[in-house]
Amino acid sequence: xxxxxxxxxxxxxxxxxxxxxxxxxxxxxxxxxxxxxxxxxxxxxxxxxxxxxxxxxxxxxxxxxxxxxxxxxxxxxxxxxxxxxxxxxxxxxxxxxxxxxxxxxxxxxxxxxxxxxxxxxxxxxxxxxxxxxxxxxxxxxxxxxxxxxxxxxxxxxxxxxxxxxxxxxxxxxxxxxxxxxxxxxxxxxxxxxxxxxxxx
Numbered sequence: 001x002x003x004x005x006x007x008x009x010x011x012x013x014x015x016x017x018x019x020x021x022x023x024x025x026x027x028x029x030x031x032x033x034x035x036x037x038x039x040x041x042x043x044x045x046x047x048x049x050x051x052x053x054x055x056x057x058x059x060x061x062x063x064x065x066x067x068x069x070x071x072x073x074x075x076x077x078x079x080x081x082x083x084x085x086x087x088x089x090x091x092x093x094x095x096x097x098x099x100x101x102x103x104x105x106x107x108x109x110x111x112x113x114x115x116x117x118x119x120x121x122x123x124x125x126x127x128x129x130x131x132x133x134x135x136x137x138x139x140x141x142x143x144x145x146x147x148x149x150x151x152x153x154x155x156x157x158x159x160x161x162x163x164x165x166x167x168x169x170x171x172x173x174x175x176x177x178x179x180x181x182x183x184x185x186x187x188x189x190x191x192x193x194x195x196x197x198x199x200x
Contacts, residue, residue: 009074015200016070022196023188024063028056030184065110069103077102089135096130125169129162137161151193156186 005013077098086094104123108115141154163182167174 004075009078011200012074012078013071015197016074017067018196018200019189019192020063020067020070022192023185024059026188026191027181027184028059030187031180032056062107062111065107066103068110069106070099072106073099073102092134093131096134097127100127100130122166122170125166126162128169129165130158132165133158133161149194151197152190155189155193159186159189 081095081098084091084094101123104126105115108119108123113119137157138154141157142150160182163178163185167178172178
């Protein structure tokens with residue numbers, strides 16, 4: 001068992017569980033509280049694309065499934081990935097592809113939904129958004145920002161890039177729901193990165 005789940009893998013799993021649980025909790029509070037400026041009903045395009053109002057229970061289930069996807073990546077793919085003799089942008093692209101690919105595929109599989117054309121398009125655009133930031137944009141940000149805010153700024157721009165590129169490729173118009181979801185998500189990420197990440 002120790003050969004499969006090394007201390008490094010266990011640490012990464014714990015980090016992801018804490019990170020995305022906090023992001024989910026804060027984003028839901030911002031989106032569901034009538035006292036929040038981001039109050040709105042939200043959609044879950046990954047697991048429930050045909051529903052406009054998704055109950056909190058479904059949102060919790062979706063996050064659990066996504067976390068299982070991340071955990072699967074760390075246990076199944078991390079070790080083989082480390083042994084591949086690839087570097088630079090190629091390694092970044094492959095890591096993003098596997099990390100978010102496992103998350104999306106496992107979550108969809110466990111949800112009992114089909115791997116259809118819509119899901120393939122959506123997943124491809126989401127992964128493309130992360131790759132665009134990590135390969136093209138991040139190196140310029142890292143040159144400009146080297147301080148305690150770098151993690152906050154990088155994650156904020158990374159997920160914003162993903163959201164914007166995904167919606168653009170899907171030809172969705174930016175509306176109140178999409179903007180609120182982006183702001184709520186990056187607020188949760190910023191809180192985690194600034195206050196919690198260094199404690200894990």
